[in-house]
Amino acid sequence: MVKLGEKSAGDRHVVIAGGGPVGLWLAAELRLGGISVTVVEERTEIDRRSKALTVHPRTIEILASRGAHRPFLAEGLTIPFGHFAMLDDRLDFRELDTPFPYTLFLPQARTEELLQEHxxxxxxxxxxxxxxTGFTETGRAVTVQVTGPDGAYEIEGAYLVGCDGTGSTVRTAAGIDFPGTPSTVLGRLGDVILDNPPPSGFSSFRDQGGVMVAPLPDGRFRIVGVGPDSLTAEWPGDLTLDELRRSTAAVAGDDFGMRDPSWLSRFGNATRLAAEYRRGRVLLAGDATHQHFPTGGVGMNVGIQDAHNLGWKLTATLNGHSPEALLDTYHAERHPVGSQLMEHSRAQTALMTTFTPEGLDLRALFSGMLATQPAFNLALAERLTGLAVRYPSTDPAAHPLTGTRAPDLALTGTDKRLFELLRPDAHLLLDLTPDGTLDRPTQGLAVHAGPLDRPPAAWRELRAALIRPDGHVAWAAQRDDTAEGMHSTQGSPWRKIVETGSGQSGERNG
Known part of the structure; x- marks a missing residue:
C-alpha cells in the first residue's frame, strides 16, 4: 500500500477519487491485476441513505466474472420484473440470456459495504x-493534491481516475466540459414508516401524478413520486412529510399511515454527459461522466460497467502488456453507452411527466406494447440491464459476435463456466479446433481448448474466439474460415490483439 504523503513505489500506482461503488470496483479490478491503488473518499463512513436500490443482471455477471457475486445473491431480493417509466405493464427479465434473469433489490449502502470488503x-x-482538491500532471505521472484531517499532502500516481460524482472535482480540475440540459422536473423521495403499507410492488399513475412504493430491508418503505407540480425549474424548498403525504394520497387515495421519515429529498432531471472520459493521465467514470433522472435504477450499474471496461485497460497498460493508446478506447467505447443512457433517461422522464389525456393515452399505448409484444419487451429489457451493450468494430468484415458480451458458456472438459475463467489481466482464448492446436502460451493470454457444451446458436459454428478481460468478444473465426495463420505463432489476429493490447479485431479469420 502507498503511505500517505509519500510517492508510490514505481510507476504502477493509480489514485482514485471517490469511494462509492464505481471507485471501489475499479480499485478491486486494479488490485487483481497487481496494480497499487489508493482510493481517496471524502465521506468518513458509508452513507446509509441509499440512492440506488437495484443491481442489474449485467452487473451481477460482472461480479460473477471475478467470483464476487455470492454475497450479493445471498442478501439481495431477486425481482424478475422491472418498471419502465412507471408504466402499468412491466419489463420481463425472465427471458434474458443470462444466469441472472432478474434484478437484485439491495440498498446501495450494503452494496458499498460488500464492494469495500472485496x-x-x-x-x-x-x-x-x-x-x-486538484492535481498536476507531468509526462510520466500525476501528482494529486489531497486534504485530510491533518492538513494537505500529495500522492503521486501513474493515473488519476475521478469517480467522485456529478460535481466531480477531478473533472473540473481537468477542464473537461460537462454539457447537457438543466433540470425542469423535480421528483420526490421519502424513506418512511408505513402503518398500512400497500401490496408489494405497488405503483399508481393518474392525471394527478405517479407514485411507487418499495419496501426497504430495515422495515421502512421508499416512496417515489412525481406530479404536475413537479414540472418546474424553480426550487420550491425542501420536501416535507406533509407534502409527501398529500401528493401520495392524491394519486393512491391513501397516505398508508406515513410517518417518521429518515430521509426526504427532491431529485431533478438535469442531464449531462462528459465531453471526454480521458484527458492525458486523468480519466473519469460513473457519475463523474453522466448525470440523469434516476429512471430504471441504472446509474450505479452503468458506472460499475464503466469501471469494468477501464480496469483491465489500465492494468494492461501499467503492466507493460499494452501501449498507452489502449486507454483511448475507453472513451470510444463507453461514451456512446453514456449517450444512450441519456437518451433512455429522457424518454422515460417524458413518459413519467405527462398528465394530459393525450399523454396518458401515449402511456397506455406504450404499456400495452410491453404486455403484448414479447420481442419488444425483451429488447427493451436487454438495453435497460446492459446486456445489449456492444462495442462495434471499425472493420465491416468483423465477425458478427465481435464486441458483443460473451454469455456464461458451458465448457467441456472442466466443471467451470466461461465467467469463472475471465481475469482482469489476461484475454481468454477459446480454442475450439478439434486438435487444440491454438493452445500456445502468450503473455497476457489464458487458453481453454475444447468444444462448447450446448452453445447458443450464434456460437455453434465457431472455430475460435478471443474474449477480453471484461467479457466482450475481441475476435472470432468461423469453422469454415481459412486455417491459414490460425496455427501460426506469428501474425494471427488473436495474437496481435493480445500483444498490442488493441481492444478487438475486425478480422474474421487468421
Missing amino acids: ALGLGASIVRGHRV
Missing part, C-alpha cells in the same frame, strides 16, 4: 475523510 481483501488502500 477491495480491501485484495489489498486496496482506502482513506476516508480525505478529499482530492
